[in-house]
Amino acid sequence: MKTEKIKKILVVMLGGIGDMILLTPALKALRKEFPESHLALLSEPDGAKEVVEGSRLVDEIILRDKGFFKLLGSLRRKRFDSVIAATGMNPVKTGLLALFIGAKHRLGEDIKGKGYFYNLKINYDENLHEVEGNIRLVERLGLKVEDKSLFIRITEEDKESASNFLRSQNIKEDNLLYGIS
Template identity: 30%
Template sequence: MKILLLQLKRIGDLILTTPAIAVLRKNFPDAHITLAVSNECAELLPAISNVDRVLLARRNLRDVAMVSSVAGKRFDYCIDFTRNDRSAFLTLLSGARRRVASYRVREQSKTRAKVYTDLVGVRVRDMHTIDYNLALLEPLGVRAASSAPQLELPRTAREKADRLRRDWKIARPYVILHPGSARPEKLWDAARWAEVIDHFREDNEFDLVLTSGPAAHEQTHIAAITHRTRQKFIDLSGKTDLLTLAALVGQAQLLVTVDSAPVHFAA
């Protein structure tokens, strides 16, 4: 059996797809599972298990090779977790005899809906994203209870996190404050972040660790926060890769963040 999974959204969306991937592997241990993801998720891939092959969608001419791989494989099943024009095109090329998506695709485009053989009666706004992704497996005869995301961090990520804690003298239990997000519209007001950070002055039992991604808009946001706070903290913003950050989050006593990848790491 050959199964194609299309998850072309962001890092958080891929993390929330891992329970569905794990359930597929449990139910079809001998299946060949191919996972297509966006290039933005490449850094997360070493922690994704239970797949045999990964295809990267880069939105450039290099996608010709990926498209050829999909078209030449002749899959048995294709599950589209993304539900956009690009994923519908790949679904069509897959040649799968069963092509699955949410019924919501019909409301977006009746033409695009014709690509699919199975439209499952669920929509993500009515349930947790993990449960939504699991529900899309029903045409394969799979029903599963909700479960936590499954990431297998490589040893190198844990070693980098340990080294950062030593180098920055994080010896006590610590709290991570992660104001950053890849999407600027998700950033919280800098003055309010400063209030949250200053609130921790009342508790000296923890080290405060500030993290974020390296993007310019995130670094500008961090600078605005640090300008407003009087509290001392350890600034690791822009100093970790994605999986090292996941390892740091895994050992933290508390994570305070917005809707971004670290909140899924904490799960």
């Protein structure tokens, strides 16, 4: 595939904060490969956008906070030439969205044979970690992904809020903390 012709990319990630974090290695690879391209992210308005907001990973965050047809019209006017649906996204919905907005390159996973609206696809592998699934998607464009580290944007305000919370719980700086998710 001739990636030099890709100028406007829309990545669709309609999951939560954890899913967004697991998408960041693929976003970093896209940004590295397409530094001059406009990279937009379609996200839910419920907080996942904060993971990449203010970073250089994406140029624009588009929230899915409009009705479906208003969203389609808005995306169509932006003239994306490529749409990439993150791993696990519904292939019928995201494939149709990519088709309706006029994207020439429509990349996503073929889940249970339902990826028919994609013209670039990979087979979904439920045994694959989400990070690896997203990396496989961008590798389908011919990219080589070397940095698989996750990105989490932490602001000074975030650090101060965490420090205040720990102090309010009588937890001192030299205490050992364990995090369980």
